[in-house]
Amino acid sequence: MVINAFSSGTFPRPKVGSPRREADAGSPDEARGVGWQIWTLAAVLCFMYMLVGLRTQERMLSNSFDLGIFDQAVRSYAHGRLPVSELNGPDSPVLGDHFSPILALLAPFYLVWPTAKTLLVAQAALVALSVVPLARWARRSLGQPAALVIGAAYGLSWGVASAIGFDFHEVAFAAPLLAFSLSALGQGRMRAAALWSLPLLLVKEDLGMAVCVIGLLIARRGARRTGFVTAGIGAGAALLTVLVIIPSFNTTGSYTHWFGIDAVGRGGGLLGLLDHATLGLVTPLDKATTLLFCLAPVLFLAVRSPLALVAVPTFLWRFASNYSPDWGTRYHYSLVVMTVFFAAFIDALIKRRPSAASLRRHLVGVGGVALLLLPNFPMWQLFQPATWRDDIRIGTARAVMRLIPDGATVQASTYLVPQLSNRTTVSLFGWYASRPNPQWILVDTFVPANLRWPQTFPQERAALDAARAGGYTTVADTFGYVLLHRPG
Structure with missing residues (x-):
């Protein structure tokens, strides 16, 4: 018309x-x-x-x-x-x-x-x-x-x-x-x-x-x-x-x-x-x-x-x-x-x-x-063709996230939070207001520098090292996804 x-x-x-x-x-x-x-x-x-x-x-x-x-x-x-x-x-x-x-x-x-x-x-x-x-x-x-x-x-x-x-x-x-x-x-x-x-x-x-x-x-x-x-x-x-x-x-x-x-x-x-x-x-x-x-x-x-x-x-x-x-x-x-x-x-x-x-x-x-x-x-x-292509790492991320039980307390990277917010008590890894000492920590270490927030790569690596030193054990470390768990 x-x-x-x-x-x-x-x-x-x-x-x-x-x-x-x-x-x-x-x-x-x-x-x-x-x-x-x-x-x-x-x-x-x-x-x-x-x-x-x-x-x-x-x-x-x-x-x-x-x-x-x-x-x-x-x-x-x-x-x-x-x-x-x-x-x-x-x-x-x-x-x-x-x-x-x-x-x-x-x-x-x-x-x-x-x-x-x-x-x-x-x-x-x-x-x-x-x-x-x-x-x-x-x-x-x-x-x-x-x-x-x-x-x-x-x-x-x-x-x-x-x-x-x-x-x-x-x-x-x-x-x-x-x-x-x-x-x-x-x-x-x-x-x-x-x-x-x-x-x-x-x-x-x-x-x-x-x-x-x-x-x-x-x-x-x-x-x-x-x-x-x-x-x-x-x-x-x-x-x-x-x-x-x-x-x-x-x-x-x-x-x-x-x-x-x-x-x-x-x-x-x-x-x-x-x-x-x-x-x-x-x-x-x-x-x-x-x-x-x-x-x-x-x-x-x-x-x-x-x-x-x-x-x-x-x-x-x-x-x-x-x-x-x-x-x-x-x-x-x-x-x-x-x-x-x-x-x-x-x-x-x-x-x-x-x-x-x-x-x-x-x-x-x-x-x-x-x-x-x-x-x-x-x-x-x-x-854009890229919109319709799946990153090969997504399947890995979902498999790693399935290791986290429903109802758990978690700190995660910013892009992983919306994937977990419907079934866990999740906060942002490296954020000053996040709940301390969660049961699980999940971090995507491959995030490009221009998309990183709130931590730079050196800050993130130091925080992960501090978590391990504080008693967290590594449950998974694959394709850049690092999953830590605090026993007890």
């Missing part, structure tokens, strides 16, 4: 009018029942996401931080306990690190399939679901071809790909909630926008401020009572979780992530704080680069919509952080931003009332940028 529309020159003219009238009016596409094409697109994207996540896990390239942490948390919920993660410290409560009780929704699925792969499949489904409300909104106002192009561009965007390619994270729940909320807001359904936004408070503590912004936008569009109540709940919940709930679970009695967003390293004192809150938000260059990369997939048009303001709290905490990975384009940090910006892109495009030719140019641009950036991010793994 997309190809035919472009080639025949019959690209549908977008409908214009008030957001509420657009929301209520039926479209010719809806009358023809073509909504299945959007769901098909979402299903295809879901399948691609699952392939990336599951194949990464099967190749033993998933990480202790964070797939292992979330696997341990959901495992706790599945067994009727408050979530703990051995990776953060012995019996460390996860709610003392981040407030993400929405993870409990995955517990029933984990009981059926108790493995980290459950989380990867759930993430694929949640992120793919976020395509549906955005594409349906675009279809109602811009036509079916536009819906499919925008949906595909969002689903293949680098921010989504980076999240899918790096383990599992709680923000997978945020993507569909934001998509449904902002789509409703853009179409004038204020109460629906508010109701879809409120569960974000259970996803992560920083999203309370995103809910606050959504509430203010609702108020700005006329639903003042609904908007101000939503904004108040969002701001209040953010403060409650950061100042009360998380500290009550944290062994230090505080919200430890405050220490990542202070003025340390920028001179200290009032001048250091001022510098950190101004120039420090756009330097070093990585921060500005990330902002440009976030706007490029939507042709910078998102800035013309007030919906883009929902991303501001996320940018503020990321760029105020002293933790450099928060600034960049890797990992999962840009998933929320990508959802917000594509919603803002649709809103801005509708308000421009583009001609068919102008709409066609915008869609070619947004699709072209998505395809241009695709090879530089994890979705491209699907087209």
Whole structure:
């Protein structure tokens, strides 16, 4: 349909009018029942996401931080306990690190399939679901071809790909909630926008401020009572979780992530704080680069919509952080931003009332940028032959891991942790917070230097020698996998 529309020159003219009238009016596409094409697109994207996540896990390239942490948390919920993660410290409560009780929704699925792969499949489904409300909104106002192009561009965007390619994270729940909320807001359904936004408070503590912004936008569009109540709940919940709930679970009695967003390293004192809150938000260059990369997939048009303001709290905490990975384009940090910006892109495009030719140019641009950036991010793994080849060492690793009994305490290398987290009490070998004196130690000594964490090769070798000197015996030493056991 997309190809035919472009080639025949019959690209549908977008409908214009008030957001509420657009929301209520039926479209010719809806009358023809073509909504299945959007769901098909979402299903295809879901399948691609699952392939990336599951194949990464099967190749033993998933990480202790964070797939292992979330696997341990959901495992706790599945067994009727408050979530703990051995990776953060012995019996460390996860709610003392981040407030993400929405993870409990995955517990029933984990009981059926108790493995980290459950989380990867759930993430694929949640992120793919976020395509549906955005594409349906675009279809109602811009036509079916536009819906499919925008949906595909969002689903293949680098921010989504980076999240899918790096383990599992709680923000997978945020993507569909934001998509449904902002789509409703853009179409004038204020109460629906508010109701879809409120569960974000259970996803992560920083999203309370995103809910606050959504509430203010609702108020700005006329639903003042609904908007101000939503904004108040969002701001209040953010403060409650950061100042009360998380500290009550944290062994230090505080919200430890405050220490990542202070003025340390920028001179200290009032001048250091001022510098950190101004120039420090756009330097070093990585921060500005990330902002440009976030706007490029939507042709910078998102800035013309007030919906883009929902991303501001996320940018503020990321760029105020002293933790450099928060600034960049890797990992999962840009998933929320990508959802917000594509919603803002649709809103801005509708308000421009583009001609068919102008709409066609915008869609070619947004699709072209998505395809241009695709090879530089994890979705491209699907087209790489190496992704589908198994390392000959994987079979050895699985055989060695089978020597570790269920329920044992273990320290393991970061890439081995997610393979053991569903059946053992596993922590990270060489990590300062790991449980001391575990029953078993499993280390992959062949990990390349550029992928090693948290220890260098000399540090790892010294730690293994110290373990042997402390009474551990070597059970296996094959193909680089070293398994030690502590008798008694």
